[in-house]
Amino acid sequence: MRFDVVVVGSGPAGSVTARFAAQAGAKVLMIERRAEVGVPVLCGEGISQKVDNFKVLEGNRWKASKMDGARIFSPNGTMITLSAEYAGSETGYVLYRDIFDQELAQGAVRSGAKLMVNTGAVDLLKKNGKITGVKAQRFDETMEIEADIVVGADGVESRIGRWAGIKTTLKPYDLETCAQYTLTNVDWPSPYCDFFLGKNIAPGGYVWVFPKSKDVANVGIGILSNMSESGKALQLLDAFIAKYPELSKGSPVRLLAGADPVAEPIESVRDHLLLVGDAARHVDPITGGGLMTAIEGGKIAGEVIGKAVEKQQFDQQTLSEYETRWKEAFGRKLHRNYVAKEILLGMEDKTLDMLADSLKDYKFEEFSTLSIIKALVSKHPSLLVKLTPLMKLART
Amino acid sequence: MAKPKAFVRKERCLACGGCISVCPQDAILMVTSKAEINKDHCNSCSICVKTCPIGAIIWEGL
Numbered sequence: 001m002r003f004d005v006v007v008v009g010s011g012p013a014g015s016v017t018a019r020f021a022a023q024a025g026a027k028v029l030m031i032e033r034r035a036e037v038g039v040p041v042l043c044g045e046g047i048s049q050k051v052d053n054f055k056v057l058e059g060n061r062w063k064a065s066k067m068d069g070a071r072i073f074s075p076n077g078t079m080i081t082l083s084a085e086y087a088g089s090e091t092g093y094v095l096y097r098d099i100f101d102q103e104l105a106q107g108a109v110r111s112g113a114k115l116m117v118n119t120g121a122v123d124l125l126k127k128n129g130k131i132t133g134v135k136a137q138r139f140d141e142t143m144e145i146e147a148d149i150v151v152g153a154d155g156v157e158s159r160i161g162r163w164a165g166i167k168t169t170l171k172p173y174d175l176e177t178c179a180q181y182t183l184t185n186v187d188w189p190s191p192y193c194d195f196f197l198g199k200n201i202a203p204g205g206y207v208w209v210f211p212k213s214k215d216v217a218n219v220g221i222g223i224l225s226n227m228s229e230s231g232k233a234l235q236l237l238d239a240f241i242a243k244y245p246e247l248s249k250g251s252p253v254r255l256l257a258g259a260d261p262v263a264e265p266i267e268s269v270r271d272h273l274l275l276v277g278d279a280a281r282h283v284d285p286i287t288g289g290g291l292m293t294a295i296e297g298g299k300i301a302g303e304v305i306g307k308a309v310e311k312q313q314f315d316q317q318t319l320s321e322y323e324t325r326w327k328e329a330f331g332r333k334l335h336r337n338y339v340a341k342e343i344l345l346g347m348e349d350k351t352l353d354m355l356a357d358s359l360k361d362y363k364f365e366e367f368s369t370l371s372i373i374k375a376l377v378s379k380h381p382s383l384l385v386k387l388t389p390l391m392k393l394a395r396t
Numbered sequence: 397m398a399k400p401k402a403f404v405r406k407e408r409c410l411a412c413g414g415c416i417s418v419c420p421q422d423a424i425l426m427v428t429s430k431a432e433i434n435k436d437h438c439n440s441c442s443i444c445v446k447t448c449p450i451g452a453i454i455w456e457g458l
Contacts, residue, residue, distance in 0.1 A: 034429065042412055120426075157413035162422065170417045172443055177414050179449040225418060225443075231451025257449045259414030 003029040004309045006134055006147040007113075008121045008160050010037045012291055013277025014153030015104035016056055016298030017305070022112035024306020029145060030105070030113055031136055033120035038101030042155075042258045044180060045218050046193055046210055047100075047291045049092030054295050056107050062100040063093050064212035068191040074356030075198030075349035094193070094210045094218065104295075124150065124163045131164065131272040148314045149305055150273050153298075156259045158279035166267050166275070172225035176205050176288050178258035179234040180220025183241070186250035188217050196240070199349050203227035205288070207240050209247070219247060222260055222288055224345075233257075260288045264338050265331060269319045276301050282326070284334060285341040293330050300325045336393060343389045354380040355387075399440040400455040406430045408452035415444035415453060 005021050007014045010032040018030045034040075045064070051057070069083045109115050118138050125133040125144055133146040152160030156175075161168040188211055196207040204224025211217045221237040241247045261278055262285040268275045276282070282297050283290035304322040308314055358379040362371075373391075376383050404415075409430045416424045416431060423437030424444060431452075433444070445453045 033426070040411060155413060157416035157426065168417075169420055169422070172418055172447060175414060175418055175447065177447050177449045178412070221449075223449075225414070225447045228446050228449070230445050230448060230453065232446075233449030234451070255410070255450075257410035257412035257414070259412045259417055259447075259449075261417065 001029070001143060002146045003027045003114075004147060005029070005149045005151060005305055006031065006145050007151040007153055008134060009033075009153035009155060009277075009279070010105045010108075010115060010117075011101060011153060011155060011277060011294065012104050013279070013282070013294035013298045013301075014151065015101070015108045016054075016295050017151050017153060017274075017276050017301040018108035018113040018115075019056065019104070019111045020299050020302020021305040021309070022108065022302075024303060024309070026306055026309040028108075028113040029147070030108060030115045031119040031121065031134075031145070032105075032115065032117045035118050036098075037105045037115075037117065038098035041097040041254075041256055043097055043260075043291070044178070044208055044210065044220050044222075044258070044288070045095040045097045045212075046208070046289065047093050047095055048289075050292055051093070051295060054299060056295060056299075057100070057103050058107070059103075062096055062103050064096050064216075065094045067092060067094060067193050067210075069193075071190070071192045071194045072356070073194065073196045074353045075201065076353045078353060078356035078360055080356050080359045080362075081192070094212050096212075121154070121160065124160065131270070134160075148272060148312075149308065149319070151301065151305070152273065152275040152279045153277050155278045156261050158275065160273070161266070161275050161279055164270050164273050166270070168266065168279075170261055170263055172228075173204075174261060174263035175225040176222035176260040176262050177225045177228050177233050178205075178220060178222040178260055179237050180218060180256050180258065181237070181241075181252040182212070182216065182254040183219050183247060183250040184216050184253050186215055186217050186219075187246040189214075197352055201240060202236060204345060207237065215250070217247070217250075220256075220258075222258070224262075260290070262288055262338075262341060265334055268326070269316055269323045271316045271319075272314045274301050274305070274319055274322055282330070282334070285338040286344070293334070296329055297326045300329065339393055340390060343393070347386065351383070351386055354383055358383065400457055401435045401438045401440060402433050402442070402444050402453050403456035404431045404433055405452050405454060408450060410450060410452070412449070414447050414449065418443050418447050
């Protein structure tokens with residue numbers, strides 16, 4: 001088999017890359033290890049309304065609900081409300097993630113890409129050290145798929161990057177380990193995505209409650225792997241739900257596990273090779289959200305691939321336009337939020353409570369650095385020292 | 397006595413891939429939607445055991 005491009009993985013990053021590469025005229029094959037695109041779901045199912053700008057989804061089946069913003073609960077339960085305008089870049093729609101992924105994959109196929117399910121990459125093909133495609137397995141059949149460009153869209157556990165010699169192993173402090181339920185018959189009529197912080201609630205992460213419909217919610221937890229013990233994420237999630245009769249009156253219709261890289265992005269381009277989405281660690285280290293960056297980065301990757309195929313140039317230098325452009329689009333933000341993640345991880349629960357207490361009546365509509373500082377200092381002057389590193393970061 | 401090796405209880409594994417992403421020995425693979433540990437490569441570091449959100453990885457023999 002021979003293609004211009006083989007994309008390994010049909011999640012959002014893979015499908016959007018395949019779509020834009022195919023639209024630009026490249027002959028694209030996408031392979032998916034699983035038997036069904038998008039199943040099992042491996043994510044919290046929240047995405048920014050910015051996704052509408054990319055016009056990669058048809059209809060409304062993928063949308064469970066549209067949210068008015070976010071509420072953040074500090075360890076002692078103090079609530080901060082962020083209106084959609086300011087939380088909008090992180091929350092917006094709650095998804096049916098399986099349908100969402102399938103819509104994106106269908107978009108790629110309608111643009112001319114081929115898709116094979118039940119087909120997993122088992123190695124890179126190389127000739128004289130040069131990447132020439134992937135070796136894949138489908139049931140008992142092993143096949144060689146030759147391609148000028150291999151795209152690793154193979155998620156948090158990316159093998160493609162590793163086979164190409166890129167250091168992909170995550171440190172435990174750079175991984176959120178997650179568990180989540182879809183609970184039905186709950187009583188949580190919130191128009192907001194809710195986030196709960198605290199060392200005893202979710203060490204190094206948070207619990208989320210995302211309402212999907214009148215009495216259905218996605219309730220999940222992410223904790224930092226270096227603060228985890230065997231099965232701890234699920235135990236803490238069960239403990240959280242047990243505290244809220246509004247949730248514990250319901251029953252799960254789905255239990256899922258997840259793994260979310262909250263790392264700095266890694267090298268994303270080699271000769272004949274690109275990494276996109278979670279495989280490239282394109283995830284916001286503060287929120288753990290990676291859907292928007294997967295789509296944004298995938299679009300850039302597809303466009304750059306289109307040009308490379310047209311010019312028949314597949315070297316690292318040609319493909320590095322992808323890296324330059326994703327760094328411009330969101331690289332700085334990911335780096336800044338990685339540093340911010342480390343600062344936030346160093347904060348005691350007490351500090352988070354003080355922060356929340358200062359901001360609980362704050363009107364985020366009047367969002368400005370100066371007015372936030374005023375709100376903080378007037379109530380808890382000692383916060384100023386603790387927040388200095390974050391303030392400095394905000395100015396970079 | 398040899399150190400115990402990490403072992404995936406397949407009936408529990410939900411295929412999130414977290415263990416694979418943090419294994420410093422590259423000893424774990426996804427085989428038909430379940431994680432599988434190559435015992436010969438496992439150095440008993442316990443990172444995967446602690447990382448698994450649902451407790452699907454245990455020490456073999458324990």
